[in-house]
Amino acid sequence: MKNKKPVRIILMVLAALICIGSMGYANSNARRKAALKKKIYDASQKTIQHYYDTYEPREFAGLMDWPALGLYGFGEDISGPVWTVNGKNAAYWREEQVKAKEGLSETKNTDYQRTLIGIVSANRDPRNFGGIDFVKTVKETMLPNGHFADSVKDTRTKVPIGDDLINSQCFGIISLYCAGEPTPNRDKAIRWLxxxxxxxxxxxxxxxxxxxxxxYLKVTSDVDMTASTLMAFSILKMDTNYPPVKRALEFLKNQQLDNGGFQSWGVQNPESTIWAIQALLMHGENPLDKAWEKTKDCGPVEFILKHQLENGTFTHVLDEKDMLPVYDNSMTTYEALYGMADAYNEETTYTKLYKANRPQSEKLLFSDFKEGDYGYNEAVEAAYDYVIDIYADGTFKPHKNVTKGELARYMVNALNLQDEFYSKYSGDELKFVNENSDVLEIDSEDNYIKLCLEKGIFQGIDSLDKEGEKEREIRSDELIPALLNGGKLINKNLEAEKLEFDSFISGETVSRAQCAVSLSKFMKLVK
Structure with a gap:
């Protein structure tokens, strides 16, 4: 028999070398991040000082909306005493503008969306700012197909209108997220994107x-909107396993330039790079990591910092000959500040705002359902988890009976089957196979029922185990077996009694509040 000891020794040495190499890489990456963070912090302080010195003589008028986001990201309270002169500050002046309808056009939903982001960045109440409830206003611009309308009000009809801008869709989702709110009609919002x-x-x-x-094949996509759509997908809880997210991330990665930056409209610039950083952070990628360094000292953050001027501002482009900053740009400067905050915190400021504002928003989420009502906490939980849809008018309709189509949708969401739904009903080929296919057709409850039938969720429930009848109200003795089947699908054997809501009576219809309670129990048991 051959002596295997030398082989074992070699393998042990190789394993040790790999381990040492991994530790070395980790230490190198940690040192790189620490050094970059110091550079980011130093650069940010110059920008913050620039804003203070520039706007303090004006009682900080004009510092909202976007500059407030970056200042919040670095812990500055622009409604606090440091940023207040003569009892006036940026929020005071912006509120005066809102009252006068300045910088706020009803033909541009994005005006309301960015103002909402600015308000929460200034630590002010977005539900009563200048007499306007910005949360309610943005929510109510959602169209039946899941798109946040391009305008808040049509000049003639006075209703939200416009289905053409991806920008308004993404920032509708982002602005509500900053206010700590879930997006209404989440599934249709996904389909629209x-x-x-x-x-x-x-x-x-x-x-x-x-x-x-x-x-269609000739269209060239844009880094900025791809990044903002990736942020929207993340907020809607669609992760990197989701086919559209995978493709969008791959597109973004392929757009990174050798100098570490990104470009849009044929121009490499900090703004596009900042949006790319935000998208990466929201999907678990860290732009400070060595993996995003194209060559030595050429990562996205280094690219941005090269555009800073001595006075703390940033330029949109570098001098073509010497690749040095030439003149300041206000948009580049405020985007650079919130981009630096995101990179420094290794978390987007949008997410920071969401975490700060969600507790209050949970208490105000529904106009027809209050704390203390049966099923309220479970309904809030289901809404934020995007298991049960919420309505754009701010209601939950707790006493409305659940239909077969609605239950199918809830089960698909509870079991994280949106990837399969996409592959089966919403793939790219539908655009050309059926010219009339649209969001409402693709996201129909008939399709959710079909997927539930295919996955066996309605198996053994004679009244549900067939296509159609999406408007049929379900009974309690149908809900629980469907949940049990859902558990089996992921190898969880559940007990019926542990899924029942209070005052459970077999054979009776199930309200949305009662369904939320049972779904909450289901979610806890299968995790």
Missing amino acids: EKNQHVDGGFTWDVKDYSDKED
């Missing part, structure tokens, strides 16, 4: 609706 993804994996500012596939 899905159907506007291009074959290269990216997105553009507006909808490209071609009947000829060849025209």
